[in-house]
Amino acid sequence: MRLVVVGNGMAGSRLVSEVRTRDPHMKITVFGAETRHPYNRVLLSNVLAGSSRPEQVRLLDPAWYASHHVEAAFGDAVAHLDRDTRHVVTESGRREPYDLLVLATGSDAIVPPIPGVERAVPFRTLDDCERIIEAATSARKAVVIGGGLLGIEAARGLAGRGLPVTLLHLAGHLMERQLDVEAGEVLGETLNGLGVEIRTGVSASGVEENGVRLDAGELVEADLVVLACGVRPVTGLAAEAGLEVRRGVVVDDELRTDDPSIFAIGECAEHDGTVYGLVAPAWEQAAVAADVITGGKALYRGSRLVTRLKAKSVELAAMGETQLGEEHAEVVRFSHRARGTYRKLVIQDGRLVGAILLGESDAVGTLTQLFDRGGPVPGDRAGLLFPGLASAPVADSPTLMPDAAKVCQCNNVTKGQIRACWEAGARDVAAVASATRATTGCGTCRDAVEGIVGWLCEQEGVSV
Structure with missing residues (x-):
């Protein structure tokens, strides 16, 4: 064969x-x-x-x-x-x-058909990434076109290098496919506090030597332009x-x-x-x-998507039907814009069909498990959004997390699989990753894997 x-x-x-x-x-x-x-x-x-x-x-x-x-x-x-x-x-x-x-x-990266677009660098491949890094060493200001997942990560990465960045986005709020309006606005305010200027509802008509020209005629100055307009x-x-x-x-x-x-x-x-x-x-x-x-029998029935933003100092997870309102579902929402916090649950027929968690949250693991399994949602909705306030401990603790709980979404790795490879001799995250591939996707499960490995070592009195 x-x-x-x-x-x-x-x-x-x-x-x-x-x-x-x-x-x-x-x-x-x-x-x-x-x-x-x-x-x-x-x-x-x-x-x-x-x-x-x-x-x-x-x-x-x-x-x-x-x-x-x-x-x-x-x-x-x-x-x-x-x-x-x-x-x-x-x-x-x-x-x-x-x-x-x-x-x-x-x-392939979508490159908008606008004059001068060849002056910009798409953010798609490792070669692109290295070109952007090289240009950033001498640039005075950058513009990123596109406010989706990649655009936000590119803008935050450049701002983290000390470069003033303006993020231009055509839609009325950031990540409009994954977030509702308020979550997009809170995300924009968080990024603004990290050195990224957000301009939504604007369209680029051309890339010029000194920056990006908007449809309305304004020139947004920059000597580095990054494209993140989708794929x-x-x-x-x-x-x-x-x-x-x-x-x-x-x-x-x-x-x-x-x-x-x-x-x-x-x-x-x-x-x-x-x-x-x-x-x-x-x-x-x-x-x-x-x-x-290889001659086996298997069927693919689709995937349940959990989007995680990988940008320093920005915690965001979004899953499922986040745009549904009260007329179509039970919606539980909490917003504290001054702290950059927004949490939303979307529940239909007693099951979690969507969620947004923006800002540091210890609820991500529990909600991801509920969404992935399609299991019934507990009656204590507030306890789901704020596990620390609940009267009983939550399943995020390695002690109470069931072995069937999925820890690594990218590679479908459960707590039970991590426990099994630990018992087989994997005593640190690198060994667990080698055995199960956990942490090798988006990397956002690394803290959870470290917690489980550390807990197992503590239970058995094993020093790492």
Whole structure:
């Protein structure tokens, strides 16, 4: 069996490692458009902020491919799919046969068609990140275009380097897909206090030598302009090959396209009308596809999304249907704008269908578990928002957290799995990460994993 994987980013590299774990003998060839080994794109904001080095966000060690008998071609993008002969053709002219093919081509940054946009730098790849860092060393002021997740992380990272930053956003409030109006406004006020000037409801008409020109004619001065205007699934190969493409490459519950020998996963795939732009669904899809490819039976039924903002001094988690109001659901809300705190629960039929937690909160773990499982919501709503005020301890404590509780959302790692690998000899976070992959996605579960490991060591009197 010859497996070819097109794309070696977060989805493609995970698929390759999942397949190799299940089948040590299958012939695997992976093609990556970038010359670099795969890296964690989610953690690029840490690189931009200076809290991580580029080598610290690598997903697979360069020696992994040879030791696991995987052929990897970096910097040689696939240019054509020949479905009749079952070959892929690369830009260098190489023809590689396949029995099964996986498309993991990801997304490209959206570049607005405005004059002078070539003066700006997209924030998408590690190369982009390094260009931004280099430009920031001599820049006097920066502008970031786009107030979604990436734009906010880029703006906060640059502000953390001491650079005055203005964030421009077309919508009326930040992260409008994940947050309601008040949460977006509170987030903007928090960022403003951290050195990021927020301008919402504005549109850029051009990038000039001295800054960004707005539609209204105003020039926002800057000598570094960063684009974070969203992403678009890379579907050209699939469309040219005659596969069904809508927003993404259409797949069924086995992640197969309408050609049963071709799969698609990650940001380029569209399942049940949804294209997911987060890492956890891509890794869930990789596991299902790997099962099917190696002869197992597995089905992908969609993912429940939890969005975490990774910006220093800004704590934000959003999940599910956050925009619903009182006319459609039970809404429990608390806001303290002076402290940058906003908390919201959206409940339907006694179950949590959405939540926003902005500002430091010890409720994130409990609410994420409730949302992920779809279990009934306790009657004490205030106790959910403010666990410290509840009469009984909450499940965030390692002592009371059930073994089935999911600790790492990106990799579906439970407390029970962490306990099991600890009992097998993993005595620190690095060892747990190696055994379970916990903390290797967005990284926001690291404190929880440290807490569980520390608690286990304390219970057994083990020194680390």
